[in-house]
Amino acid sequence: MFRRLPNHLPKDPTFPTDLEGLGYFINDKDQIRQIANPDQKYQFKINRNDRVNDVYKEAMNTCARQIVLKRLRDLGLEEVRLPLGSTETDKHVPILVSPDVASKKHVIVFFPERHTDMGVLSYRVMGDEGINIGSIVNFVQCIMKGPPPPSEVTADGGSDTNPKWALAAEFLVGRPGIVIANPSQLIWYRGGGRAVTDREWLCMPRESAVHEPMRIDEARNRVEGNKNFEEHVQYIFEHVLSSEDGDQPLCDPRAKIFVIGQEYPGSAALQYMVNNWMGWRDRIRCVALINPQHSLEGLFSTFDMNAPGDVAEREQATDFIARRTRAYRLSHKPLETVMSGRTRLGCNVYSSGETLYEESVFVRCWPSVLDWVDVCRYSVTFAEPVIDEVLSDEEDEKTEQEKPKTRSPRRPQTEEEQLTARFHGELKVTGEGAVAGA
Template identity: 40%
Template sequence: MLVYRRKDLPDDPVFPADLEKLGYFINDQDQIRQIANPDESFRYKINANERWNEVHCSAFNDCIRHIVLSRLEALGMETLRLPVGAQTHEKHVPILHSTNISAAKRIIVVLGSPDQELGIWTYRSISEKGINVGSMVDFAKAVLQRDKDNTKEPNGEHDSIALVIANSGQLIYHCGSGTSMSRSTWFALPVASAAHPPLRQTYRNVVPGNTNWRKHVRYIFENVLAAGGEFVNANAKIDIIGVEEGGLAAVEYLGEHSICFARPLHNKRQLFNVEEQESADNGNSSDVEVGQTPGSFAKFLATRCRAYLLSDKPLEWPIPGTPEYGCNTHSSGEAVNHEDAVVSSWQAMLIWLDKLHYDPSHEEVEFIMEEVVDDEAWRKWQQREDEEDEEESSK
């Protein structure tokens, strides 16, 4: 057994949260590039020791977050600390909202995934396509511009639009800095030496009411978006864009708290109202169209919701997945990286949400597409596996 003295262990690496000192700059296309090589973007591996790479990447991402948040603030977005009423020195997680949230008659809410930090879609898209594109800056501009360009309602009142951005990715509170952060940022915090493990998380790092992404979404619904609350207009209409787990949490919460039907089942294949189920139990079954039980949450999911998935098809192209997701599924225009799907499809989402908002009677027509299975490729793979098994058995 080898025991190293503290002075023999390598010091934990330190990198400044400054783009220029890290060797980067922002070019005229809003992309972050290396000063030494302007054609190259961020370089992750700078050392054979992974600790150096993690801390360096965290400092780089910290620079991006500061840039993005400053741009969102310049657009009029404000920070709200959760739990509501938390002071700067108390445990909290920040979310963003536009200044008109209390008066707006329409609110667009973004519920991100646990892998997304506040105001960020993906760091990959920021590196490849630009800061505004890969973050929520362009998205916020589009939403808030809709508010400025919006026409008046028939009664002459302005139908204002507000924006709320949740923060499912930064739910770990660091007492030393007084900020909440993501898991990757937590793992990059300074430790005694480069050989020491990350700081241990305890109850002191848990934000009340926001211990995980499900509870974070629940807290926003019940304490920020609640009708008659201190933040939103009681008559406001709410549009939700849920990204990965954020979308799942929204569906789970709304399904659980739906007052539309007695038994909150949101599996379309199992959804019947009480009379239909009793009739089926008595042997008088009748064909019930999938997701068409009137007044049910599944009906709402099928007719007023959409899912955008990874696909090599063009944006908005109908693709298989309706039975699995409970609503029509469309191509996001992104075929490889799941976290980039929202980057390529949020404009289409806003257009579709506009259509739903201004036409409350509109309902999606359900389509179910069969997935094409490449049987020939499967047969060749199976044949190759059988040949390898025969070779192994003959040895």
């Protein structure tokens, strides 16, 4: 039997974490391209060894992530460590907040996916279409910049240009605060003194290229109160948006909250609100879900339907989900086309306009989401229209299987189009089943 001595094992690959060192640059379209061939995009497979390819990819992702975080800081976002009060050397999970979030009366809370780096929506889109488009840079910039308020607001809060809007003067003062949660970087890397994703953990340096990845110690490599995405969501609500232990929260405890959540963290946020409905019903103004993973019945699985209190809470929460919650999902249909799913999710479901990749759903639909959030900010009486199922789940699944195999053109595509594709007006359903501005 033969074996290789430790000093004869292949070395674990290493790569620089700057674009120039990797042979790439950012062109005038904000796309990452090869220096040797400016028309060539990122090349994943550079070796027959998967370990080499994975470490190389993580080095490229690190470069892109650093660029995104710098741009977000340039916009004014600040890093806050959780648990609150943690020092730089303590175990912590970083989140991003706007600098004046403590004084804001309206706060938008964004819960990203579990497996993407903070600030990144899709590395694929960042490479293909542009760094700002594939990240939350445009999204944050649009929140902070915002569309102009409706003109000619009347004394009673209405508007001559749109009298159906029940506008409150306080909604038109200033832009909302921002809290960017971080349900992905929940592993504490002691060697680097920072929180990392599970994917980055697998790409950490090893003794050799054939060694197993480092074992995760649940005591040493987990952050208190943020050991998984459910705990992280709960911590955001109980310590950032409010204070369950009497300490000063990061946000004004009276601020109105607008929740935007992707896949499981988004559904976990909705589940937390349902479980603690009496404490949050006066603060949550709306919820937008991207690729939701919940079911209406599952949300109330712990409720006792024989208890009058639980029955009343369920009715109130169900009504809120129906009126002030909406969902977006993968579909080849045009953006904001009504989809099936209201019966299962309890809210209206719309097409995102993204055909192929779930990670890109929010990239395509966030302008629509912010338009809807603005309507919910300006109007305390606005409610989602009750839309009958356009298709049964079986019919909808069949049409999805018959969708085109290639990505169809969609708008907005460019950074400028994304930032300007905002409308003002009351949402309504058109004859084709799409939602448009009145």
